[in-house]
Amino acid sequence: MMVPSVVSAVKSGATSPSCTVMPLCPPLIGGRVTGNSRPILSAITLARAGRNTNGRRTRSARGRLVLPVAVALAVISVAATGCPDDGGTGLGDVVGPTAPPTTTQPPNRPPxxxxxxxxxxxxxxxxxxxxxxxxxxxxxxxxxxxxxxxxxxxxxxxxxxxxxxxxxxxxxxxxxxxxxxxxxxxxxxxxxxxYAHRQYILMGLGDSVAAGFGLDLTDALLGDPCWRAPGAGYPGRVMEHLVAAGDVPRDEARVVLAACAGTSTSDVWEAPTWSPHGVRQGVGEPGWSQLDWAVRLNPGYVTLTVGANDVGVVDLSILAGGELDRAELDRRLEAVAGGVGFLLDELVDRTDARIALTNYYNPTAVNPTGLPGCRGACFVELGEVVHDSLNRTLARAAARHGSRVQFVDIAPLFEGHEAGDALGPDWLRDPIETFLGVQVRAYCSEGDPSGSWVSSFDCIHPTGDGMAAIAEAVAAALMAPQS
Missing domain, CATH: 2.60.40.10 (Immunoglobulins)
Incomplete structure (x- = not known):
């Protein structure tokens, strides 16, 4: 009674626990006979011939049952002994046609x-x-x-x-x-x-602090509206340090002072400047800005001090009415950041100079006169806000340019050297303020403390001692090893 079920299993392709009956033993159908496939094929052959497994001929009436029975017995034999060692394919010793080798071209490499x-x-x-x-x-x-x-x-x-x-x-x-x-x-x-590099030229750019305002009236009296003091301003003193240190030969050292009083950040590249001090006759063209001069001369060193006029440190427009317009201050600081950033980009990309950017000292006296509505401690507080904000803005602009730009923090140098009293009686200060366009009295002290490095002429700009301190710090930055 088991035979029909086994034959059905063969027809349906069912598997035994040891192997798949039809798919795993293809020698039953064709191919070379190996392993335990031989008794299977023998049983089928005998059955087709009408003989039993002993070789004797069977009766024809029963012949129709012989082939299914033989197949079933063969399947049982495979189930008992397992498929051939070649995995049941029966093709372990078959040598098939050899496929031609394939050649893989390497991928194209670009230029x-x-x-x-x-x-x-x-x-x-x-x-x-x-x-x-x-x-x-x-x-x-x-x-x-x-x-x-x-x-x-x-x-x-x-x-x-x-x-x-x-x-x-x-x-x-x-x-x-x-x-x-x-x-x-x-x-x-x-x-x-x-342009041709002039490695032993130092060029001073910027506003009145860089120009040396108030330290040499000769240029002003002779018609130079920039109020330059070539011998007393800090750029000239920086060169003295470079020569003393052996970085610049004395007989080749030259200072070109292009800085001009009243200069804003955008003026450095937009506004035509008065012919710089130290430029040889016949060099340059009318209408060149401070930046134009720096690019054409391609000096070895550039100093830059600018930004205070943008913010309103001198005219105190940011403190109109004794109150700080914070929104306006932020707007002006943003303009300074963009302007100084552009200037430094231009100097780095278009010259070979080592560049020093200074920030600003706070000239406010300990007990300043201040402004109507904001005197004494009130003015000290607002002055700190304005100067600290400006100095942070300048420091960030310098930091973007790596070792080509040295940021020189001069603010701490003036601590304890703040403004004293202004020169002259009150009746003289009004016309000075009108003429200069500055608030002479706001930063000035009620008294006259000793040790001030701020000019008593206007209580804003450095004295010779102040310039000397700035120059020493700037020279040290320019002589520092570049990373």
Whole structure:
């Protein structure tokens, strides 16, 4: 009674615990007989011949049952002994046709561009070649994007180019190289152009603090509206330190003072400045700004002090009515951050100078006259807010430029050296304030403390002692090793 069920299992492809009956023993159907597949095939052969497993012929009436029974017995034999050692395929010793070997082509590699920098002098022509190659093909195209002014290239696959920079600056051009299989590579190439470098020139930029306002009236009386004091201002004193330290040969040292009283941040690059002190005759053009002079001279050192006039430290417009307009202060500080950041970018990108940016000291006396509605302690508090906010803004602007820009904190130098009393009686101060456009009395002391480094002429600008202290700090920053 088990035979029909076994035969049904064979027909349906069911499996025994040891192997799959039909799929795992294909020699029953065809192929080379190996292992325990042999008794299975023998049983089927005998059954087809009408014989039993002993070789004797069976009666024809029963012949129709012989083949199913033989198959069932063969299946039982496989279940008992297991499939052949070759996993039941019966093909362990079969040698099939050998497939031809397949060849895998390596993927195409794109062109290789050697990243380089090109530094050249304004007005001179540079003829050069881009270093580019293809490891497994040929470069068929080179395309330049955002090249510097004065740049030309023949196009196609020609790597040559020429460059005659018309102005000083720094540019990042993008170049794409394509090979004969369509693969491409991109790279950024840096182009730098400069005017001739004058490494032993120090250039002073900025406002009245940098100009040396009030320390040398000669220039003012001779018609220089910038109120410059070349010998007494801190830029000239910085050069003295550089010479003394051996960083600059004495016979080659030169100071060019372009700073001008009343200068705002944007004036440094926008406003034409009075011909700087220290420039040789015939050099420069009318209408150049302080920044223009710095770029053209390309000095070894630049000092910069600017931002106080933007905020209103001198005219005290930010404290109108004795109250601080915080929103207006924030707006002005934002303008200072953008302006000083732009100036430093320009100086870094277009000159080879080491740059020192100073902040500001707070000239407010211990017991200042102040303004109507805000005197004494009230004015001290507001003065601290304005100066501290300005100095933080300047420090952040300098920090963005790494070692090329040294930030010099001069504020602590003046602690204990605040403003004293203003010169002259009260009746003289009104016309001075009108003439200078400054609040002479606001920062001044009710008394006249000793040791002040703030000019008694206006209670804002440094005295010679103050300038000496600033110069020492700036010189130390410029002589510090660059990281």
């Amino acid at each position: 290789v561009i050697t990243v380089d920098s090109f530094v050249w002098q304004v007005g001179d022509r540079l003829a050069a070649r881009l270093v580019v190659g293809d490891p497994d093909g040929t470069v068929t195209g080179i395309e330049w994007n955002r090249p510097p002014p004065g740049f030309t290239s023949p196009g196609g696959a020609d790597p040559s180019f020429s460059w005659t920079p018309p102005v000083a600056g720094t540019w990042l051009a993008r170049v794409t190289a394509t090979d004969d299989a369509g693969a491409s590579s991109e790279a950024e190439i840096r182009f730098v152009s400069r």
